[in-house]
Amino acid sequence: MTMISIIDILVVVEDASDESTYHPGLLESGYVLRVREPDWHQHRMFRTPELDVHIHIFSCGCTEVTRQIAFRDRLRTSLEDRLLYESVKRKLVKEDWSDMNDYARAKTEVVGQITARALQEAGHET
Helix, strand or coil, X not given: CCCCCCEEEEEEECCCCCHHHCHHHHHHCCCEEEEEECCCCCEEEEECCCCCEEEEEEECCCHHHHHHHHHHHHHXXXXXXXXXXXXXXXXXXXXXXXXXXXXHHHCHHHHHHHHHHHHHHCCCCC
């Protein structure tokens, strides 16, 4: 089994629905638009042809940005949650995923738990 390490990058723009402000530059840099989710926070996701870098685009003020940063920060500061997330990912990587969305859904519960703890600790509503 070949494992690919993926780097996720969060980019916040004025208006994620206005693709003309960032799409051409990302295409010129070799990124490919892979996901367009106007009904989920105007999320866009670009990735490299090698599939090793994902760039997630959100608008300023988007609540999902707060959630993702809280999740990241919690993994940086909580050994217990970092080990929990690692154990789930190690278990999931052993499975054969025909659709990466299924893989993402399979880790949703643990991501939600960790994010809820992070937001609670930071004084945000979950």
